[in-house]
Amino acid sequence: MEISYKNIKVIGFDADDTLWVNETYFRDAELEFAKLLAPYETANKIDQELFKMEMKNLPLYGYGVKGFVLSMVEMALEISNNNVSNTTMNAILNIGKDMLNKPVELLEGVEDVLKEFSKDYKLILVTKGDLLDQERKLEKSGLTNYFHHIEVLSDKQEENYSKLLNHLDIKPSEFLMIGNSLKSDILPLINIKAHAIHVPFHTTWMHEQVKESETNGKAYKTLSSLLELKKVMR
Amino acid sequence: MEISYKNIKVIGFDADDTLWVNETYFRDAELEFAKLLAPYETANKIDQELFKMEMKNLPLYGYGVKGFVLSMVEMALEISNNNVSNTTMNAILNIGKDMLNKPVELLEGVEDVLKEFSKDYKLILVTKGDLLDQERKLEKSGLTNYFHHIEVLSDKQEENYSKLLNHLDIKPSEFLMIGNSLKSDILPLINIKAHAIHVPFHTTWMHEQVKESETNGKAYKTLSSLLELKKVMR
Structure with missing residues (x-):
């Protein structure tokens, strides 16, 4: 299936295990x-x-x-x-x-990709977990300035994303989410008709694992590194 | 000192000990x-x-x-x-x-006041603490629909409020914050030239207490109950 990203205006990045080790x-x-x-x-x-x-x-x-x-x-x-x-x-x-x-250890290519994409897109950070801990990690990461908006959610289900897009006045078709968790960063987005790109981390918490049947027929791409984003989005 | 609230467009309510017992x-x-x-x-x-x-x-x-x-x-x-x-x-x-x-126990007049003021103002909830816990309390309170926006902050200092008003595109002069904590809900707002009304709760955590010298000459009103808000804002 050919997926087109030409309508994308806003890119959401997951944080833990997408931008940095967690x-x-x-x-x-x-x-x-x-x-x-x-x-x-x-x-x-x-x-x-x-x-x-x-x-x-x-x-x-x-x-x-x-x-x-x-x-x-x-x-x-x-x-x-x-x-x-x-x-x-x-x-x-x-x-x-x-x-x-713990210090924040950025994953491969993160700074490169954020720098590049922040020129043409609004970037937002969409993460879940402890509010203070996530804010602290972002500050330690030195990446704050690439992001137009930071959102820490209590959970990452369809409803949470729909509310967020509403609040930020973004249409689902204009939004692309990038993250390592199929359950939290990919499937809910596909289900609300937004876009998503999966960049797996080498280990996944059991709670975030999904059955193969849940991803069948879902239109998302999988990349082995954030660095491939430039090729895919061109 | 006469304080005028005629430019106010958005009212922020603290949650713990302002809307409900905490x-x-x-x-x-x-x-x-x-x-x-x-x-x-x-x-x-x-x-x-x-x-x-x-x-x-x-x-x-x-x-x-x-x-x-x-x-x-x-x-x-x-x-x-x-x-x-x-x-x-x-x-x-x-x-x-x-x-x-714990169940959520609303303070006197809360529902009345929110109902009344949601007609003429945009209401937002501005609280700090655990994200999930605050969301859960709001849901238990049954007050969600009165609020245009919910913001859980990791802290309530001048910088946190400035960022919030920026993000929501509100001028400080158009914003009124209402809360029980001088330290968290009142003084930072006065210092960034927004408005604030103090509604004390009968007990205050030691960490939230401020010296009298810090409130000297600060232009904010103190009410003994949220119900007095109708009189003051008329």
């Missing part, structure tokens, strides 16, 4: 957490149970590091049958603080 | 926390130390319930010299979950 830090944190709780369970079981706990708490805590830390604390109490030590509790809090204090 | 729940949580840690310290000392911990963590965690819970967990470890029980840890997590699950 999921890798969560994976590292999970590994560290599993090590701390090794006396009580296998690493694999701890991973599974932590994911279940995160999903249970998601409606209450939402996305982001703080909710993740609270879920680790709760999981540590549960999986140790209330035998976990206070030393481990302190270590869990520190995993979270370290995550929030 | 600080009361934090006070209750602090009391409960102090009870849990009574074996280790006096209630007064625990209160003071928790506040210090919140201030230490504020740059990292920001405002809202999740950061508050993480600070309680850290404080419990510290004040007990790592002797706090896992039962107490569970109780602390539950304090936070209860806060997030």
Whole structure:
């Protein structure tokens, strides 16, 4: 299927794992957490149970590091049958603080692509998670000035995008979203008749994974790097 | 000093303790926390130390319930010299979950005033804290439809307001902010030459308190209830 981008006026970029590394830090944190709780369970079981706990708490805590830390604390109490030590509790809090204090590591080609495309398009940043954490990461990234608007959403479903486009007075046909998550950055956009380009990151959080059947017949392109955007959009 | 509101086109409402009860729940949580840690310290000392911990963590965690819970967990470890029980840890997590699950209790006159003023002004909601928590409270409040725009800020300083007014294309002279916090809802607005009306709540978080010298000579009105707004704005 030939996809035309000639009507695009505004490009939305996802942030975590599209502009900069994020999921890798969560994976590292999970590994560290599993090590701390090794006396009580296998690493694999701890991973599974932590994911279940995160999903249970998601409606209450939402996305982001703080909710993740609270879920680790709760999981540590549960999986140790209330035998976990206070030393481990302190270590869990520190995993979270370290995550929030991480430097921002830009992905390949990001600055190039933003510089190039900000000449001809309005660029906006569309991310989800902790408001303060996302603002801090953007500031650390040095990319703020490329963006006309920053939007931190509590979730990235069709309704959230429709509201955003309405608010910014953009027609779906004029909007292109670029991101690494099929579930959050691609499918909702295709479903509201906007455009989307998928740039996968090497690892995807289980919660963001979708079945192949959900992407069947959906009109979006997949690129292996943001740098290919120049070729595709020409 | 006579203040004229005749140029006002947009009214911004703070949410917590302006439209609905919030600080009361934090006070209750602090009391409960102090009870849990009574074996280790006096209630007064625990209160003071928790506040210090919140201030230490504020740059990292920001405002809202999740950061508050993480600070309680850290404080419990510290004040007990790592002797706090896992039962107490569970109780602390539950304090936070209860806060997030609280029903929304509207303050006097809120619905009346919003209904009335939405006829002649654009109303926007301007709040800070956890994004998801604030969205959830707004939804529970049933007030969503009165607002033309919802803005959750990571902080409420002059710069945050200037950006917001810019983004919404509103001149400061056309904007009136209404809220309970002198520090967050009133002084930054006066300083950027917008308008502000103070409607105090019966209790104010220590972090939001300002010295009398900071309000000297600032042109804002104070009302004892939102209901007085009709008289003042006529």
